[in-house]
Amino acid sequence: MVDPPFREALLTGASSGLGRAIAVELGRRGALVHLIARREDELARTREEIRTAGGDAAVHPGDVTDGPWLDRVVAEVSARPGLDLVVAGAGVAESGAGEDTRIGRTHTVLEVNLVAAARTLEIALPAMRDRGSGTLAALSSLAGLRGLPTAAAYCASKAGLSTWLESLRGELHGTGLRVCDVRPGFVRTALTARNRFPMPFLLEPEDAARRTVDGLERGRAIIEYPRRLAWLMRAARLLPQPLWRRLTSP
């Protein structure tokens, strides 16, 4: 039998939406998947879906903003000799941050999307470096390419994450490790269900998950989808500030 492209993966944000779909896709393709998120019942559901798809998973319920807990779990899982993929996928937007104040929402979004994502990959890094192989990935967003009104912390967290990954990629060049920045457009999940604006080229989570895992298997540094929205956002970076403000004003 041929080995699967990924033997063992660790994924945060695996209890719903895109993270769950990626976990199921990895399991279907033969990886044992370690699932992290806060909701234990939803993680168990992801594990059931993976088993139904012919794979297997282990659940590690907890909060990625609990630094000592995250360090311990990620270090334990990363020490497993088969672990060859880590995906920092846990994320929140302002509308789902569960905070009453603007500064509270900003803090939570930056902490989950940027600080905890970087921490997840930093903790996994030494064991992978010792083995001389592995992929460190995170779910940033095409929303990181330009600032959007009402999503200041979200856009900043994703832009920061993409830049952080780019720096890490430079540092790890020649070590045998890969660093992958996954930048989805709009995907139909609980996170986008709260959006009150048009979402062009909206994808289903399963479609987004296939594109993500295909890109990871090919060793892509940056995975952007859908192509048309990625192209539009790249073009939008060239627009002058007043025009961008007019186009995106709520």
Ligand SMILES: NC(=O)c1ccc[n+]([C@@H]2O[C@H](COP(=O)([O-])OP(=O)(O)OC[C@H]3O[C@@H](n4cnc5c(N)ncnc54)[C@H](OP(=O)(O)O)[C@@H]3O)[C@@H](O)[C@H]2O)c1
């Ligand atoms: N949907 C899109 O259009 C889209 C586009 C671009 C990028 N993304 C990114 O893709 C990722 C997944 O988003 P989604 O759309 O699938 O949203 P989602 O369905 O709301 O899933 C978010 C995931 O993050 C986990 N999470 C949030 N805070 C956490 C914390 N403090 N500790 C541990 N886990 C936490 C949630 O689990 P618990 O609540 O169980 O903890 C859940 O599994 C995010 O990083 C998001 O920014 C999404």
